[in-house]
Amino acid sequence: PTVLVVGGGQAGLAIAARLNQLDVDTLVVDKHERIGDNWRKRYHSLALHNQIHVNHLPYMPFPPTWPKYIPKDMLANWFEAYAEALEINFWTGTEFVGGSYDHEAGHWTARLKRTDGSERIMRPRHVVFANGVSGIPRIPSLPGLEDFAGEVVHSHSFTHGSPWRGKKALVLGTGNSGHDVAQDLYSHGADTTIIQRGSTTVVSIDPSAKLNYALYDEGPLEDCDLIATAATYPLIVRGYQLAVERMVEYDKDLIAGLKAKGFKYDLGEDLTGHQMKYRRRGGGYYLDAGCSGLIIDGEIGLLQFDDIERFVPEGARLKDGRVVPADLLVLATGYYTQQELVRRLLGDEIADKVGEVWGIGEDGEMRNMWKRTAQEGLWFMAGSLAQCRIYSKYLALQIKAIEEGLMPKY
Numbered sequence: 001p002t003v004l005v006v007g008g009g010q011a012g013l014a015i016a017a018r019l020n021q022l023d024v025d026t027l028v029v030d031k032h033e034r035i036g037d038n039w040r041k042r043y044h045s046l047a048l049h050n051q052i053h054v055n056h057l058p059y060m061p062f063p064p065t066w067p068k069y070i071p072k073d074m075l076a077n078w079f080e081a082y083a084e085a086l087e088i089n090f091w092t093g094t095e096f097v098g099g100s101y102d103h104e105a106g107h108w109t110a111r112l113k114r115t116d117g118s119e120r121i122m123r124p125r126h127v128v129f130a131n132g133v134s135g136i137p138r139i140p141s142l143p144g145l146e147d148f149a150g151e152v153v154h155s156h157s158f159t160h161g162s163p164w165r166g167k168k169a170l171v172l173g174t175g176n177s178g179h180d181v182a183q184d185l186y187s188h189g190a191d192t193t194i195i196q197r198g199s200t201t202v203v204s205i206d207p208s209a210k211l212n213y214a215l216y217d218e219g220p221l222e223d224c225d226l227i228a229t230a231a232t233y234p235l236i237v238r239g240y241q242l243a244v245e246r247m248v249e250y251d252k253d254l255i256a257g258l259k260a261k262g263f264k265y266d267l268g269e270d271l272t273g274h275q276m277k278y279r280r281r282g283g284g285y286y287l288d289a290g291c292s293g294l295i296i297d298g299e300i301g302l303l304q305f306d307d308i309e310r311f312v313p314e315g316a317r318l319k320d321g322r323v324v325p326a327d328l329l330v331l332a333t334g335y336y337t338q339q340e341l342v343r344r345l346l347g348d349e350i351a352d353k354v355g356e357v358w359g360i361g362e363d364g365e366m367r368n369m370w371k372r373t374a375q376e377g378l379w380f381m382a383g384s385l386a387q388c389r390i391y392s393k394y395l396a397l398q399i400k401a402i403e404e405g406l407m408p409k410y
Contacts, residue, residue: 001027001089003399004110004124006096009038010057011381012130013079014388017058017086018396024403027122028088028130029112031095035083036076038132044160045184046072048385049176049205049287054213055385056221058392060085069205094120098345099127101377106409108377126399129338130381136336136344142172144310144317148329155181155332161188168325169193170316172305173332174200174263175284179291181330186300193301193324194291195308195316199264201285202292204254208247209287212240225390233364254288257296262304338380350375358382370395376410 003019005012008030019026032038039046048055048070052062055070060082066074083090093115099108110122137154145152155177161169161184171182172195185192203209216224231239244267248255258265266284286292294300309319315326337358343351353374361367369380370391381388381395401407 001025001122001124002403003027003126003128004029004096004108004122005128005130005381007038007130007132008032008035008083008090008092009079009130009132010385010388011132011383011392012128013082013086013088014057014392015128015130015381015395016088016090017082018392019399020087021059022396022400024396024400026089027124028083028090029094029096030090030092033093033115034076034080035090035092036079038076039072039079040076041159042072043155043158043177043181043184045180045187047289048075049289050209050213050384050386053221054216056389057082057385058389061221096345100346101350101375103376106377124377125403126377126379128379128381128395129341131338131341132335132382136341137331138334138336139331140333142311143308144312145329147313148311148315148326149313150315150327150329152329152331155330156335158184158330161185161190164328165189167191167327168315169328169330170195170303170324170326171330171332173197173334174286175332175334176286178330178332179286180289181332182300183289183291183294185328185330186294190328193303193326194295195303195305196264197305198284199266201266202251202254202258202263202288203247203285204251204288208250211243211246225386229390254292254296258292261295261298261302263295263302264304338382342378346378350378354378371398 002025005016005026005028008028012028016026016028034040051068052066052070056062095113097111097113099110101108107123107125108127110124110127112120112122114120137156139154158181164185165188167190169185169190169192171178171192174194174196178194182192182194215228255265291300295302303324307318308316310317312323314323316324318324339351339354339357342354354368355374357368357380359367369382373379379395381392383391398407402409
C-alpha cells in the first residue's frame with residue numbers, strides 16, 4: 001500500500017476513510033481479532049462521555065435513534081459496519097512489530113506479524129500511527145507491590161466487576177478509568193476503595209462538560225467543525241477560561257462534597273501555562289458519570305496514596321500501621337506516550353528525532369499530531385472521535401498532496 005495505518009480504532013478508520021476517498025491506496029492493520037475490539041474488550045461500563053452528535057465519523061453519521069452517550073459495544077459494532085460500508089482495507093490479527101526508513105528509496109520496510117505466527121514485509125511510503133494518544137499501559141513502581149497476594153490488573157485489561165462480588169478491591173488512580181472501574185466494581189457488589197495519587201479535575205457531564213460542545217447545538221456539523229478548528233489559540237484559551245468559571249458555579253455542590261471527603265480537587269492548568277490551584281499531569285481529570293456521588297456518600301472509600309507506606313500480602317499498609325485489606329488491585333495509572341511507542345517499534349534514533357507527541361508545542365499547535373513530523377513518511381493520528389473526524393481530513397490532504405507532487409516529499 002501507499003499508506004500503512006497502524007491501529008484500527010476511530011483514528012485509523014477515520015484516516016483510512018479519508019484516504020480512500022482521495023484514491024490513496026491504504027491498508028489498516030490491527031492486532032485484535034475483530035474490528036472494534038479496542039473498545040469491545042474494555043471494561044463493561046465504558047461509554048462515551050460526550051454526546052452522540054459531536055462524535056460522528058466522516059461520511060457516515062450515527063443513527064438519530066441511538067442513545068446520547070454511546071456504550072462501548074455499540075460503538076465497537078459500529079466500527080465493523082463502518083469499515084464494511086466505507087470499503088476500508090483492514091487486516092485484523094496483524095501486529096506492526098518494527099520498521100525502518102530507506103531515505104534513498106523513499107519508503108518504509110515494515111514488519112507485520114500475523115496471529116498464525118507468519119510475518120509479512122510491507123514497503124509503504126507513509127506510516128500513520130493511529131494507536132491512540134498513548135497505547136502502552138503504564139505500570140508504576142509501587143513499594144511492596146511484589147508482596148501483594150491478591151490479583152493485580154491494569155485498567156486496560158479490566159473487564160467487569162462481577163467476579164469480585166463480596167470481595168475487597170482497591171483502584172489506584174482518579175482519572176476517568178479509575179472512577180469508571182471503581183463504580184463498576186461497586187455496582188457488582190465489591191467493597192471498593194479508590195486511591196488518589198495527585199489532585200484531580202472533576203467536572204459533571206451535564207451540565208458542565210456540555211459547555212465544551214455547546215457550539216455543536218447551533219448548526220450543521222461541517223460548519224461547527226470549521227468554526228472549532230478556525231479559532232485562534234488565544235481565543236480558544238479565553239473560551240476555556242470562561243467555560244471553567246461557569247463549570248465551577250454549576251458544580252459547586254459536587255466540588256464541596258468531594259473536598260469534604262478529603263478529595264484533592266483542582267482546576268487543572270490553563271492552556272497558557274499558568275498554574276492554578278494544583279499542577280496536574282497529563283490526564284488527571286474525571287467527567288462525572290456517577291462515581292463522585294458514591295465517594296461523597298461514602299459508598300466508595302477514598303484513600304490518599306501519600307498515606308500508604310507499602311503494599312503487603314493482605315493489602316495496603318498505611319503509615320499509621322493500619323492495613324486496608326484487598327483481594328484486587330486495579331492500576332488505573334494511564335499509558336506511555338506515543339513517543340515511547342515509536343522508541344519501541346522504530347528505535348531510539350527516530351524517537352529522539354521526532355520528539356514528544358501530543359500536548360501543546362511552542363507554535364501553539366499539537367506536537368507532531370495530524371501534520372508532518374521530523375521523520376519523513378511518519379504521521380500520527382489520534383484523539384477523540386470528534387478530533388479524528390476533523391483532523392483526518394487535513395492529514396489525508398497532506399499525504400495526497402505529497403503523492404501528487406503538490407507538496408515536497410520532505
